[in-house]
Amino acid sequence: MQTDISILIGGQAGQGIQTVGELLARMCQQAGLSVFAVNDFESRIRGGHSFFQLRISERRIQAPSRHIHLLVAMSGETHALHRQKLVEGGICLIDSAEDGAGEGAVAVPVTQLATEAGGKIMANTVAAGACLGLLGAPFEQFQAIITDRFSGADANVRENNLDAARAGYRAVASINFQWKPVWRDMSSEGMLMNGARALALGALAADCRIGAFYPMSPATGIMQQLSELSDTYPLVVEQAEDEIAAINMTIGAAFAGVRAMTATSGGGFCLMTEGLGLAAITETPVVIVNAQRPGPATGLPTRTAQGDLLFVINAAQDEFPRFVFAPTGMDDAYAVMIRAFDLSEKYQVPAIVMTDQYFNDSFALTDGPFDAPHGHDRYTVSDADMADPSAYKRYAFTGNGISPRALPCNGQALVCAAGNEHRQDGHISEDREDRNAMVEKRSAKLSAMQSEMRPPAAYHVDGSRTLLVSWGSTAGAVQEAVSRLRDAGEDAGCLVMADIWPFPAAAFQEVARGADTLITVEQNATAQLGRLIRQETGMPVAHSILQYDGRAFCVEDIVDQYHQLN
Amino acid sequence: MTDITDFDCDYENKWCPGCGNFNILAAMKEALAGMKLSPENVLIVSGIGQAGKTPHFLKCNFFHGLHGRALPVATGAKLANHKLTVLVSSGDGDCYGEGGNHFLAAVRRNIDITLLTHDNKVYGLTKGQSSPTSDMGFVTKMQRSGVISEPFNPLSVALSLGAGFVARGFSGEKAHLAGLIRAAVSHKGFSLVNILQPCVSFNHLNTNGWYKKRVVKVAETGHDPADWNTAMHLSREWGDRIPIGIFFQKQGPSFTDRIAHLNEGPLVERTYDSAAVQAMLNGI
Numbered sequence: 001m002q003t004d005i006s007i008l009i010g011g012q013a014g015q016g017i018q019t020v021g022e023l024l025a026r027m028c029q030q031a032g033l034s035v036f037a038v039n040d041f042e043s044r045i046r047g048g049h050s051f052f053q054l055r056i057s058e059r060r061i062q063a064p065s066r067h068i069h070l071l072v073a074m075s076g077e078t079h080a081l082h083r084q085k086l087v088e089g090g091i092c093l094i095d096s097a098e099d100g101a102g103e104g105a106v107a108v109p110v111t112q113l114a115t116e117a118g119g120k121i122m123a124n125t126v127a128a129g130a131c132l133g134l135l136g137a138p139f140e141q142f143q144a145i146i147t148d149r150f151s152g153a154d155a156n157v158r159e160n161n162l163d164a165a166r167a168g169y170r171a172v173a174s175i176n177f178q179w180k181p182v183w184r185d186m187s188s189e190g191m192l193m194n195g196a197r198a199l200a201l202g203a204l205a206a207d208c209r210i211g212a213f214y215p216m217s218p219a220t221g222i223m224q225q226l227s228e229l230s231d232t233y234p235l236v237v238e239q240a241e242d243e244i245a246a247i248n249m250t251i252g253a254a255f256a257g258v259r260a261m262t263a264t265s266g267g268g269f270c271l272m273t274e275g276l277g278l279a280a281i282t283e284t285p286v287v288i289v290n291a292q293r294p295g296p297a298t299g300l301p302t303r304t305a306q307g308d309l310l311f312v313i314n315a316a317q318d319e320f321p322r323f324v325f326a327p328t329g330m331d332d333a334y335a336v337m338i339r340a341f342d343l344s345e346k347y348q349v350p351a352i353v354m355t356d357q358y359f360n361d362s363f364a365l366t367d368g369p370f371d372a373p374h375g376h377d378r379y380t381v382s383d384a385d386m387a388d389p390s391a392y393k394r395y396a397f398t399g400n401g402i403s404p405r406a407l408p409c410n411g412q413a414l415v416c417a418a419g420n421e422h423r424q425d426g427h428i429s430e431d432r433e434d435r436n437a438m439v440e441k442r443s444a445k446l447s448a449m450q451s452e453m454r455p456p457a458a459y460h461v462d463g464s465r466t467l468l469v470s471w472g473s474t475a476g477a478v479q480e481a482v483s484r485l486r487d488a489g490e491d492a493g494c495l496v497m498a499d500i501w502p503f504p505a506a507a508f509q510e511v512a513r514g515a516d517t518l519i520t521v522e523q524n525a526t527a528q529l530g531r532l533i534r535q536e537t538g539m540p541v542a543h544s545i546l547q548y549d550g551r552a553f554c555v556e557d558i559v560d561q562y563h564q565l566n
Numbered sequence: 567m568t569d570i571t572d573f574d575c576d577y578e579n580k581w582c583p584g585c586g587n588f589n590i591l592a593a594m595k596e597a598l599a600g601m602k603l604s605p606e607n608v609l610i611v612s613g614i615g616q617a618g619k620t621p622h623f624l625k626c627n628f629f630h631g632l633h634g635r636a637l638p639v640a641t642g643a644k645l646a647n648h649k650l651t652v653l654v655s656s657g658d659g660d661c662y663g664e665g666g667n668h669f670l671a672a673v674r675r676n677i678d679i680t681l682l683t684h685d686n687k688v689y690g691l692t693k694g695q696s697s698p699t700s701d702m703g704f705v706t707k708m709q710r711s712g713v714i715s716e717p718f719n720p721l722s723v724a725l726s727l728g729a730g731f732v733a734r735g736f737s738g739e740k741a742h743l744a745g746l747i748r749a750a751v752s753h754k755g756f757s758l759v760n761i762l763q764p765c766v767s768f769n770h771l772n773t774n775g776w777y778k779k780r781v782v783k784v785a786e787t788g789h790d791p792a793d794w795n796t797a798m799h800l801s802r803e804w805g806d807r808i809p810i811g812i813f814f815q816k817q818g819p820s821f822t823d824r825i826a827h828l829n830e831g832p833l834v835e836r837t838y839d840s841a842a843v844q845a846m847l848n849g850i
Binding site: 229234260275282372376409419 | 577580605606607608609611619621622625626627628629630631632635637638639640641642643644645646647649650651667668670671825827828830833834836838840841842843844846847848850
């Protein structure tokens, strides 16, 4: 029997909950286990209640589960909020110093042990030791991870943390926890990372050299990761004065010839929309990540949503082609970033990558190592490619809508770009013929862009009469829900969309044609993907499984809602 | 050898006859040609307004973007390729109204670009509303009882933020203005030339004649551009005597000088290095 357990470690912001969680996740990864972890926190720096929910299994897992086997309460509130999620036989550990000890919870003197080890700040390390003790993990392996984690710190800090972990480990020696995974002396194949990191690594591998951003949860992590990469790799991350500056800097950098990106959340994306249109009319390739959170306005800053789909597809005034992608997992995020930069330059259009708080802040294992592309086609021209560089026209008509793109101050060819409607040479024009020709030139790219889109990934589609259809980050939860539904005898498969716009209508119809019931699974209230499918394919969408409370789908949420539909 | 006429462009000019912009355009050409720059070596970024149209009337590489957003576009371009000679052609509404935050940030960064602000103290393209630099009491069709806010003082603000080159020109003093623009483009770091100009269509207060009677060249009064305190004092003078010239200049490391990666050459010249990226990916 394979282990499949979830640990929830909760407490106040500032108690180092995330550090414990990451240490445990790292331990699991290095012992050959699969892990998936969600990070749940409030929009505050200290206090409140936050938790890290870690799911562990010997088999590959890609989504959170609702059921908790081990609850670690660093504050009494954790116990009160989450004890109803404990499965039969599950254990709640609570710090003896907190209220709630004795109400079905096992009290462990976490704070006291931390103080004895050198300071109560290490309560989180004590808790990590206790978790591993209950799970029967070999302590030596954890010792190596702690040593590595505190390698940059003072030797005393390292030793104290080791003492704290050991104290926690020993404190639970007499407690019997019935689920113990198989700890192996070998790492899992994949790398452990969160979505923000996968996106930043994708940008690096895409040869992105400039990132301009304004801090906004949950997008900041992406740029922070990119900034860390810039310590050792020649790329520049600039914190702009606002999101409007961020998108315009990105456009300026791309115009001058480097690959550039920005990342934000819905509110910041709203501020960027005029810039999005500027990138479109000047045909400047840019990549924008919109890490979604619930809105409108400030909404729920640290929580998750998929409410911006139709907004992003239609953002900015008037009409123009754009790419929209929504990565379905860590490996896909890496690959999507590389494709977004490539396709944006190939077609000279903006590319938008949609993620969300759940994806950016969740930790998972990749399928394997990431391979750097061998090279990148940059789709630019210089004087040497031209018969007469002085006759160069930035927006020359070519038939397919894609004009040869030269870079400014790179030869005799003058590069003239305007956000006003313009002639082929980039100068302003209000002539009817120029306007029509330019609209048609930009639109002409659409059919080729559509042919670049990958069809939805299909799971158990053949012969299934019911298909769940999801987009982006919920892919893992939907796939596992389908597996469980099938195990329970349901006739269901799923389609997982990562390439959203231009909508791959023909490919969608092809893969979905055998089904008679489509059910979208989305983290919004109005089934935006459902509307898009109807609009683009004419296919009916019978139902939608929706969640818009700001919390990520657990596998069970989808299974339960599915059953309620019938 | 470059000649002023090298910058001539056959695209039809769309400014009002008599506009101060014509002299600004001529001064720009004179300055650029005088520096032996040629059109293919110059990038002009502009926003919206009559000043925003400038690069269409002068042969160069240009990016004519959104209202108020020329500075961030120019900053991005300069980050990508810090060898570029970048000028920004903006106006009082574009730069100090819509783009005010970018103005503050550009000064603070000391990004090596030259900002030429056509300051006619009125919105021309939208036909005559007050601008951030309009004098108190200035009556328009929109501000029917006159402007009731204090005017924005770009020179004082730039000086207070530590700008390294702060100058004021006047379109009616073309040769003097060309000298300012040349000095500004030569300056390594952010340079501001706020250019007073009449708007023949919508500003009947600050006319060419009104300015002619008032402007005083600070160089002729013995002003030392290294003297910040006097520069600040000059920036606040307005009325019967309006100082023009270089108020303040001080060299210092520019924004791109402070980025270690850029010391090895412009980012745009870096070619993708698959092995280096793979090493980064393996190091996780």
